[in-house]
Amino acid sequence: QKEVEQNSGPLSVPEGAIASLNCTYSDRGSQSFFWYRQYSGKSPELIMSIYSNGDKEDGRFTAQLNKASQYVSLLIRDSQPSDSATYLCAVNTNNFNKFYFGSGTKLNVKP
Amino acid sequence: DTAVSQTPKYLVTQMGNDKSIKCEQNLGHDTMYWYKQDSKKFLKIMFSYNNKELIINETVPNRFSPKSPDKAHLNLHINSLELGDSAVYFCASSRRDLNTYEQYFGPGTRLTVT
Numbered sequence: 624q625k626e627v628e629q630n631s632g633p634l635s636v637p638e639g640a641i642a643s644l645n646c647t648y649s650d651r652g653s654q655s656f657f658w659y660r661q662y663s664g665k666s667p668e669l670i671m672s673i674y675s676n677g678d679k680e681d682g683r684f685t686a687q688l689n690k691a692s693q694y695v696s697l698l699i700r701d702s703q704p705s706d707s708a709t710y711l712c713a714v715n716t717n718n719f720n721k722f723y724f725g726s727g728t729k730l731n732v733k734p
Numbered sequence: 735d736t737a738v739s740q741t742p743k744y745l746v747t748q749m750g751n752d753k754s755i756k757c758e759q760n761l762g763h764d765t766m767y768w769y770k771q772d773s774k775k776f777l778k779i780m781f782s783y784n785n786k787e788l789i790i791n792e793t794v795p796n797r798f799s800p801k802s803p804d805k806a807h808l809n810l811h812i813n814s815l816e817l818g819d820s821a822v823y824f825c826a827s828s829r830r831d832l833n834t835y836e837q838y839f840g841p842g843t844r845l846t847v848t
Contacts, residue, residue, distance in 0.1 A: 655835050666824055666839040667777065674834075709775060715835050721790055722767075722837065724777040 626650060627714050629725035637733050642699040644728050646712030649693070655715035656688055658697045661727065662708045671697060702732045737761050738840035740825050746846045747815055755810045755843045757825030765789075766808040767826040767837065768800060777824070783808055784830055815847045 628647050636642045644658075655674050659667035671686040673679045673695070679686045685698040695714075699706055709727040716723065738759045747753055759766065767790075768780040782790035783802040797813045808825060825840040 657836065659839075661775075666842050669836055669838065672834065672836050711777065713837075721782070722779055722835075726774065726776050 625725075626716075626723035627712055627725040629710075629712050629728045631726060632729040633731050634728055635731045635733060636702050638702060638704060640702050640732075642702045642706065642730055642732070644697040644699075644710050644712075644730065646695045646697075646714075646725055647693055648695070648712075648714045648723070650714070650716045650723075651690075651693060653690075653693075653714045653716050656686070656695045657713040657715070658684075658686060658695075659711040659713060659724075660706075660708045661711055667711055699730075702730075704732050704734050706730060707732045738825055738827055738838055740823075740840040740843050742843060743841060744844050744846075746848065748848055749815055749817060751815050752811070752813045753815060753845070754812070755823055755825075755845075757808045757810075757840055759806055759825075759827040759838075759840075761827055761829075761838060763827035763829050763838075764805050765828045765830045766802065766805070767828075768808065768810050769824040769826060769839075771822045771824060771842075773821070781808075781810075812845075815845075817847050820845055820847045 658671040661667045673686040673688045683700045687696045711727045712725040765784045767782045771777045781800040786802045799811045802808045822842045826837040828837045
């Protein structure tokens with residue numbers, strides 16, 4: 624079992640819709656959770672971090688964490704074509720310097 | 735202002751050669767990392783240094799040797815390059831003392847071994 628699992632996609636949504644990206648993790652002791660956006664040929668860019676159960680909103684982005692279900696999600700409201708990228712979920716385990724990344728979900732926002 | 739920088743951006747070399755990649759961060763972070771991203775885009779941690787001390791050394795061939803001269807720099811030396819070493823190598827940094835561990839990535843070094 625992989626430490627972090629994501630649906631590889633592609634996930635296609637029309638412009639203006641809500642994109643929902645999901646991630647599950649295996650280590651119940653995980654402490655910190657991150658979403659990165661990676662455009663093709665570019666480096667991962669941190670867009671959201673979340674550390675406690677519930678929702679965290681930042682502009683059009685909302686991260687949701689449910690530690691009991693070992694589940695993290697990212698909602699992107701009013702999706703724009705510029706949001707088209709691969710979204711990587713990352714989890715920081717009890718070994719606080721060790722990060723595991725999911726394989727990423729490719730999002731396509733169609734004009 | 736560049737936060738995390740890497741050189742070179744591209745590296746094309748032949749099997750058996752030795753090469754180095756350099757990384758520098760000006761964010762004042764105390765922890766630096768090397769990641770490898772393969773052709774399937776899977777990002778895997780290789781090494782982590784905190785204040786020049788090696789704290790994570792994943793299952794990486796000992797042909798790979800990291801070195802941190804100070805907490806702002808982390809270099810990666812690769813001996814006897816193999817075809818399977820072809821990948822994009824990313825450097826990243828974070829602040830351990832904030833208990834947030836948000837990592838910021840450099841632009842990457844695309845290594846091609848022929």
